[in-house]
Amino acid sequence: MTVPMIAMRAVGKSFGAHQVLRGVDLDVAPSEVVCLIGPSGSGKSTLLRCVNFLEPYDEGEVRIAGELIGYDLDSEGERRPMAPSRLRAMRREIGMVFQHFNLWPHMTALENVSEPLRRVRGLPKGEATDRAAAMLRRVGLADKAGAHPLRLSGGQQQRVAIARALAMQPRLMLFDEPTSALDPELVGEVLEVMRALAAEGMTMLIVTHEMGFAAHVASRIAFIDGGRILESGPPRRVFHESAEPRVRQFLQTYHDRNAF
């Protein structure tokens, strides 16, 4: 048995009295691509943010390559907050891409990728620039290195954001609706980059509403509703053979909305 890259066990999370995640169990094996789908407000973003502890979970465990994230266990098994330096080190191994790309507007595409390498990884300027240029090539933007974000399309900006995350050489990548803010004709170029990453063996946990992409690229689909994972399995099973009424209803609504 290989150690899962992500292992969530009985994870619970509340905001005040509002319980947003309930008993979440989810494994993502090395090189696996898991797509998380579900209605708005079901807890998808919160789940993703618990993986890198941007959101502290309050029950259960989240392990990255076997290591508990966010907490240390003392000799009695009580949890204490992990030392900030260790948490930062663990987070550096986890790339994250959001719906809104958050590029620095005053920097070029190349600088947006190279600056974090200098600040976070402490790379010398030449090395950071070389690595950033290689990452822009990888996402098909070699010719846009000198462009500022406002000169780029949304799809190009999101590819810069992916290059920025990849430059840190993460062990896994989290994507939170990476194409939801894009004009429809720009979605494909971003999904294509993600498809290539999957083919290279990157471990990915992806929140998406792109069912076609999920059906083709995901090793597994997890459906979440009301903070619970109701179903998890191969795309064919979840998309076509689900016995869960909520899953069928969600997919039917999606299908109706996208059919014309």
Ligand SMILES: Nc1ncnc2c1ncn2[C@@H]1O[C@H](COP(=O)(O)OP(=O)(O)O)[C@@H](O)[C@H]1O
């Ligand atoms: N920081 C927060 N404070 C309070 N409630 C939150 C916070 N973040 C999310 N929520 C609530 O948690 C629920 C799940 O949110 P979220 O994980 O963003 O869902 P999804 O990504 O599936 O749309 C929602 O009801 C949302 O309002």
Ligand SMILES: [Mg+2]
């Ligand atoms: Mg969300």
